[in-house]
Structures are given as C-alpha cells and as structure tokens.
Amino acid sequence: ETGVTQSPTHLIKTRGQQVTLRCSSQSGHNTVSWYQQALGQGPQFIFQYYREEENGRGNFPPRFSGLQFPNYSSELNVNALELDDSALYLCASSLGTETDTQYFGPGTRLTVL
Amino acid sequence: GESVGLHLPTLSVQEGDNSIINCAYSNSASDYFIWYKQESGKGPQFIIDIRSNMDKRQGQRVTVLLNKTVKHLSLQIAATQPGDSAVYFCAENIAGGSYIPTFGRGTSLIVHP
Numbered sequence: 001e002t003g004v005t006q007s008p009t010h011l012i013k014t015r016g017q018q019v020t021l022r023c024s025s026q027s028g029h030n031t032v033s034w035y036q037q038a039l040g041q042g043p044q045f046i047f048q049y050y051r052e053e054e055n056g057r058g059n060f061p062p063r064f065s066g067l068q069f070p071n072y073s074s075e076l077n078v079n080a081l082e083l084d085d086s087a088l089y090l091c092a093s094s095l096g097t098e099t100d101t102q103y104f105g106p107g108t109r110l111t112v113l
Numbered sequence: 114g115e116s117v118g119l120h121l122p123t124l125s126v127q128e129g130d131n132s133i134i135n136c137a138y139s140n141s142a143s144d145y146f147i148w149y150k151q152e153s154g155k156g157p158q159f160i161i162d163i164r165s166n167m168d169k170r171q172g173q174r175v176t177v178l179l180n181k182t183v184k185h186l187s188l189q190i191a192a193t194q195p196g197d198s199a200v201y202f203c204a205e206n207i208a209g210g211s212y213i214p215t216f217g218r219g220t221s222l223i224v225h226p
Contacts, residue, residue, distance in 0.1 A: 042202050042216030097211040104156030
C-alpha cells in the first residue's frame with residue numbers, strides 16, 4: 001500500500017451533473033497530481049498541485065478544476081459531466097515537484113450515464 | 114504529436130521464463146523514463162527508472178535498457194512469476210520541468226503457471 005487514499009471508490013453520475021473526487025496524500029508529501037485513465041489506456045495528466053497552488057495542467061478543459069488544502073489533501077471537481085468523462089481517476093502524491101517517484105492511490109471509478 | 118507508445122498490447126509467457134516488454138518514445142527532449150506496473154483494481158506502482166545518461170539499470174529481477182539512438186526502451190523481467198501478471202506502462206518525463214510523466218498505452222503481461 002502506498003498510503004495514498006481516494007474516495008469514493010466508485011461513482012455513477014448522469015450527463016450534466018457535477019462530481020467531486022477526493023485524495024489524501026501520503027504523509028509528508030506536499031504535491032498531488034491527478035490523472036484520468038480511460039479503459040485500456042495509460043493515465044493522462046490532468047493537473048498538479050504543489051503547496052496549494054496549481055503547478056501544471058494537461059490538455060483538459062476548464063470544467064476540470066481542483067483544490068489542495070493546507071494538509072495537502074486534494075479535490076478534483078468536474079462540472080457538466082460528459083459520457084467521455086467515464087474513467088478511472090487517479091491521484092498520486094510526491095515530495096516536491098521534481099522528485100522521481102509518485103505514489104498512486106487506487107483510483108475512483110467514475111461512470112457517466 | 115510526440116507520444117510514448119508500446120509495441121505489443123499483450124504478452125503471454127510461462128512461469129519461469131524471462132519477459133521483455135518494449136516501448137518506443139518519440140520526444141527527443143525526454144531525459145527520464147519510468148516503468149510502472151498496474152494490477153487490476155490498483156493504481157500504477159513504480160518499478161524502475163532510468164535517466165538518459167545511462168543505457169542500462171538493474172533492479173530486483175528487473176532490468177531496463179535504453180537505446181537513445183532509436184528512441185526505445187525495454188523492461189526485462191527475469192524468472193517471471195504469476196504475481197508479475199499486470200499491465201506495464203512506460204512513461205517519459207521531459208527535462209527541465211516539474212515531474213509530470215507522460216504515459217504510454219500499456220502492455221498486458223499474462224503469466225501462465
């Protein structure tokens with residue numbers, strides 16, 4: 001186990017709804033990265049937070065937003081859900097933005113109907 | 114666009130055999146490469162990494178080879194075990210920025226007892 005936890009484990013939403021996913025980083029880690037993993041694909045980088053500030057963003061629309069809290073836990077919010085948002089959402093924590101190793105959580109499986 | 118990709122989507126081997134998983138990359142600016150293992154229902158797990166100033170690195174039962182001339186890297190697993198069955202991803206990171214790896218699609222390794 002990596003010490004990174006995510007909630008909920010599974011979630012079912014309908015198109016147009018909004019969703020919030022949560023991630024608790026490994027103790028001592030101040031950086032959280034979020035990824036979207038479609039079925040049969042590799043994880044795609046959404047964004048990264050370092051000490052409560054966004055530190056990089058992938059090719060995702062603005063309806064994907066996030067937060068990082070003082071305890072370094074993080075949220076991923078997705079507005080106006082689309083069918084293609086159905087995926088496994090992974091968060092990974094690391095110590096600093098240039099460290100080599102990211103520790104991944106088990107993911108949240110989001111299904112949009 | 115530049116991308117990381119894998120040659121084979123599925124690799125089947127017998128227990129005890131050596132496994133070789135290949136990966137091609139196209140971004141010449143990448144200087145750091147990582148192999149991840151993802152078991153069903155879990156997030157990716159770091160296996161081994163290699164920097165572009167090296168061409169070989171060994172871990173416990175695993176070896177990564179990097180050929181910068183042809184932009185290719187491979188993961189060799191010695192004496193493959195049933196517990197090695199998983200999807201394996203290579204990822205690349207571009208020099209000079211934050212650690213935000215770009216993942217390839219993945220290869221499914223199936224180990225038959």
